[in-house]
Amino acid sequence: MSIEIKVPVLPESVADATIATWHVQPGEQVSRDQNLVDIETDKVVLEVVAPEDGSISELLFQEGDTVLGEQVIANFVAGAVSGQEVTKAEAEAASPAVESDESNDVLSPSVRRLIAEHNVDASQLKGSGVGGRITKEDVEAFVKSAPAAKPAAASAPVAPLEGRSQKRVPMTRLRKTIANRLLEAKNSTAMLTTFNEVNMQPIMDIRKQYQEIFEKRHGIRLGFMSFYVKAVTEALKRFPEVNASIDGDEIVYHNYFDVSIAVSTPRGLVTPVLRDTDTMSLAEIEKNVRELALKGRDGKLSVDDMTGGNFTVTNGGVFGSLMSTPILNLPQSAILGMHAIKDRPMAVNGEVVIQPMMYLALSYDHRIVDGRESVGFLVAIKDFLEDPTRLLLDL
DSSP: OEEEEEOOOOOTTOOOEEEEEESSOTTOEEOTTOEEEEEEOSSOEEEEEOSSSEEEEEESSOTTOEEOTTOEEEEEEESSOSSSOOOHHHHHHHOSSOOHHHHHHHSOHHHHHHHHHTTOOGGGOOOOSGGGOOOHHHHHHHHHHOTTHHHHHHTSOOOTTTTOOOOOOOOOHHHHHHHHHHHHHHHHSOEEEEEEEEEOHHHHHHHHHHHHHHHHHHSSOOOSHHHHHHHHHHHHHHOTTTTEEEETTEEEEOSSOOEEEOEEETTEEEOOEEOOGGGOOHHHHHHHHHHHHHHHHTTOOOHHHHSOOSEEEEEGGGGTOSOOOOOOOTTBSEEEEEOOOEEEEEEETTEEEEEEEEEEEEEEETTTOOHHHHHHHHHHHHHHHHSTHHHHHTO
């Protein structure tokens, strides 16, 4: 029975998508719900799985091709391998040797790319796939089994610039989207950054005192991010301009609090959204942040996870950043940058005391947020973090 493999329904805000990676090739046996292909949109990566046990009989689009929602991208045969079963001996007999000129016509784009990256002679490869097809695993196995090939090449006469090389890799849709949005933010807003610093000792004392109890009670560690999000939410309540955005000639004031969290993933930086943070406890914030981070790492974020957000929190401190000027996440009017916590000598009541200090950076759109609001907002966050009991007492 032949089944059409289609692109999933795309959200209204997504016009098209790109075939990112085919995980199987025609003739390869797959099981039900096995991932066939990754389809990349401007926001998320969608997985298309096998509807039944069987195999793909034909690929209608290759990696890098642009496709539309619900477009047929492959044909699938349920049950046995498409056509008739072919034994390994029959496959080898049908294709006893792989000629470099002919192989390029049957190699998949991902295999060709892997061969080029490792500078492998295709004629030396022996395919283990159906019909003698060369798979990615064949290339990887060949590279691992031939470690002496590289030193042999080095023994040849060395040209002055030998060993200097470069590689061109097409930008993914996500990376292109990030680049365009960051450039748009720089060019279309009156962005300005203001700084402050906060003493993190009070929060560190709370975490030290209640970490074990908190983890036993809620099943998750008490981190810094929940305090950051809670402080941001309370500050947004007091400064509605920071929680607003510009739409044409109008200012849109939001009466809800959706905070975007910058998450670094293998495919690039994404900003999934925590919704209604004013109703969340510290434990709920920690659990939701962890869930979004794991989904981002595994490429499982949905369009709904990425849509919306009135304010963004980004923590460059996890990578060691001491200070930065974060770029706005349009159409939002502000973004808060957190940084590394460092012990520094501070003047306290006329005495020099070593304190764990952290720099705060608030980038904002000066078209909608004035200096008074931006500084007041940042000072409010500083006060909440230096006296966390105010978060609990709503002071």
